[in-house]
Amino acid sequence: MxxxxxxxxxxxxxxxxxxxxxxxxxxxxxxxxxxxxxxxxxxxxxxxxxxxxxxxxxxxxxxxxxxxxxxxxxxxxxxxxxxxxxxxxxxxxxxxxxxxxxxxxxxxxxxxxxxxxxxxxxxxxxxxxxxxxxxxxxxxxxxxxxxxDLEAPGRDLPEGDLPCAGCEEPCTCACPMDAFRTGRYSRDRCMARMDADKTAGRGRIDHCRACELACPERDEA
Ligand code: SF4
Ligand code: SF4
Incomplete structure (x- = not known):
């Protein structure tokens, strides 16, 4: 085994x-x-x-x-x-x-x-x-x-430059709710947008992804 x-x-x-x-x-x-x-x-x-x-x-x-x-x-x-x-x-x-x-x-x-x-x-x-x-x-x-139900030691987390180092943050700038205005993500502001999407939508709802789609990090595998 x-x-x-x-x-x-x-x-x-x-x-x-x-x-x-x-x-x-x-x-x-x-x-x-x-x-x-x-x-x-x-x-x-x-x-x-x-x-x-x-x-x-x-x-x-x-x-x-x-x-x-x-x-x-x-x-x-x-x-x-x-x-x-x-x-x-x-x-x-x-x-x-x-x-x-x-x-x-x-x-x-x-x-x-x-x-x-x-x-x-x-x-x-x-x-x-x-x-x-x-x-x-x-x-x-x-x-x-x-x-x-398996036990094994976890891996050490990677060190080195953070992926966002030097980026001008098109992600946070793209947010229609200004959810990053304090420098930290505001779940309440983001959820307000999600709730508004649900109220406005019918059937299948296309939620906001602005902060995700604005990121230039590579999309191809
Ligand atoms: S999902 Fe939309 S509303 Fe929520 S933080 Fe990202 S850009 Fe802002
Ligand atoms: S756009 Fe992407 S790489 Fe740039 S700060 Fe935002 S999450 Fe980081």
Missing amino acids: PDGREIISAALDKARELGADVAGAVPAARLVGCPSAVAEGVRGSPADRGTYIVLGLHHGPEHPELDLWEEGRGTPGDRILVGIAKNLVRWISERYGIRARVVRYQPGDGGIYLKDAACMAGIGRMGRNNLVLVPGYGPRVRFRAIWA
Whole structure:
């Protein structure tokens, strides 16, 4: 039987085979006190053992339909990610007899802070637009995660220049809500725009992505 590290490595390969564009792993215990959880004053992970495997799907501007949101259905991109996650859970369970489950989306609903998890898993680094900048894809990646009953040491986070160093911030300048006016992202201002989108829209809603689409970080793999 391979050890936890070997199974996680195989699971990351399998995640890409199943359709994820990027994947990474982080010990669940690290998410308990992740930066977003600390900022919100809550626990960042319902589990303090095991491993979260984070899955990312590229949402390039040539596929805007992936982001069209519907009440009760979410987005097509998220449904694709959930399908990949379910298949990965099944594969881990059947191949290794390891318990695993798809993680809920919202932290307040038993989920985790997915962007923090993606950074801690080494998938990318947080940009000034409050989105994870992923090498090869920029900020145009959506995330989901599974939890698996596997233990392995996490990886050291990358050092060196931050991806936003020297950038003139077209992302924050593009925000119609001035959500970065204090120098930090205002979730309340951004959510006000999201709520307005929902009120104005019918059927499938094309939410604001201005801070994401303005980023010049590379979009091609
Ligand atoms: S999604 Fe739109 S409203 Fe929200 S921070 Fe980005 S640009 Fe501003
Ligand atoms: S536009 Fe520039 S500052 Fe904003 S996230 Fe992209 S690289 Fe960073």
